[in-house]
Amino acid sequence: MDLFEDLATFVIEGNAPKTKELTTQAVKEGLSPKDILENGLLAGMKVVGEKFKRNEYYVPEVLMSARAVHAGLEILEPLLAAAGVEPVGVVVIGTVRGDLHDIGKNLVAMMLKGAGFRVIDLGVNVPAEKFLSAARNHNADILAMSALLTTTVVNMKEVIELFKRDSFPAKVLIGGAPVTEGFARQIGADGYARNASLAVEAAKKLLGITA
Amino acid sequence: MKSSSAIHPNLVTKPFNKEDLVLDPLEVYSLLGYPDGKNPPTKVLTTLTELHSYALELFQPMSQYTIAPIESVDFQNHTVTLTGEKTFLGEGIVEALRYSTQAAIFLVTLGHPIVEEIERMNRVDVSKGFFLDVLSSVAVENLAEQIHLEIARLVFEDGWYVGHRYSPGFCDWDLTQQRVLFSLLKSSLLSVELTDHCMMVPRKSISAIVGLGRRREEMAISPCGNCKRTDCMARREDYMNLLYQSEGTHGSL
Secondary structure, three states: OHHHHHHHHHHHHOOHHHHHHHHHHHHHOOOOHHHHHHHHHHHHHHHHHHHHHOOOOOHHHHHHHHHHHHHHHHHHHHHHHHOOOOOOOEEEEEEEOOOOOOHHHHHHHHHHHHOOOEEEEOOOOEOHHHHHHHHHHHOOOEEEEEOOOOOOOOHHHHHHHHHHHOOOOOEEEEEOOOOOHHHHHHHOOOEEOOOHHHHHHHHHHHOOOOO | OOOOOOOOOOOEEEEOOHHHOOOOHHHHHHHHOOOOOOOOOHHHHHHHHHHHHHHHHHOOOEEEEEEEEEEEEEOOOOEEEEOOOEEEEOHHHHHHOOOOOEEEEEEEEOOHHHHHHHHHHHHHOHHHHHHHHHHHHHHHHHHHHHHHHHHHHHHHOOOOEEEEEEOOOOOOOOHHHHHHHHHOOOHHHHOOEEOOOOOEEOOOEEEEEEEEEOOHHHHOOOHHHHOOOOOOOOOOOOHHHHHHHOHHHHOOO
16 A cells, blocks of 8 residues: 555654654544554564665664654554554663663664554663563563663662562563673673664564564 | 972953854764764754854853972872872872973863753753763863963963873773862852862863973973873873974964
8 A cells, every 4th residue: 555655764764843743634534543653653663674784774764764663653642552553562661770881782772663663761870670560560571771880780680680679571682882692691691782773683683573 | 309389370260252262063972973084964064063053052161270389209008298288099099190380270161151052952862961971071171271271371481381181080090189170269159069079060160180390301291101091082292293393383482
């Protein structure tokens, strides 16, 4: 359908106003919110992800596209909720205690939203207890943590241990400049992402989503 | 025990002319994630240009520095003690100040409004928040470079040379050393505070210590040459040569 193709194109171009306008039009035309999401917004974002992998797009273009998806989601979210359409997954995200850096965390949150996840962003300097309480309240599938400093990255382990003690079943995804795959394994995280775009892939992989 | 006389013992605090901040486009592109030689597309450049002007309106650049004699460098216990018994701890900082007999301590900031706007923007449009954050990071680095250079010019008149700058949190220097560094300054005059975890608020601020010595060749030694972290973003090349050789930019230096 042309409208879906146009919607995907606006997402690929990172045109938030046009994406919002066309999403509104699609709703008015009586198209299903789920179809608008999957065949328009997420279809566009899938192309964006492929372009990123091929080094045709870089982080700024991907973010602009994610912003466009977000603009469309502002229209769709209440309708999706009313129709009982579930998000791809629920992610509780934050920068760990002691660390005020939020740029990487914000990028990951935006990318995950753009990929259809529901994201609960707890901000920066988040204590372990707050991560657990939010994960419980929102029934989170994934706990995502970020840290930029070698001195704060160690606080991730404290959060993972608290989740384990509480037997909360969320998968743990971590990232940040000092984080490596080895470090992720060492502290018991389930996944690690080198950048925001790869974080989406990693999150989907953790939940067994192949599309 | 090292001995030397203080050359500029007083604390200097002053605003910086924001029009003099240099935002190198290549540094901005690199921080945005583009590889060398790859320029952003028009849609990104247009947004960057708009946000650059906006950021300039919000920047409130300020600087502060002081210079103090180094009383002792203890290689065994990894300590550097300045006048007034302010002692820094760290293997790297001892190496960094090996040939220095004075140290300049400085703090620069872009102020609160830009950081508040980045945080607001992140809630509204994270892509613009990201661009504003990157522009501010490049701006505050340039501010630090320019104050470093100002100190270099100042002490050069008295026959001193500056070394590289070191900041807590980098080169494995423990972030808690920020407290010692701040104890040598009056950061309240710049409205910069440390959190319990030694992070600076507002975050677009840089604090550093710079060694001063009489022999240029000793001060020119780059510690990055011995560092195993070859992919470090903060790795510094022949900075000192640039500092002292480009006469067009740096006058009599």
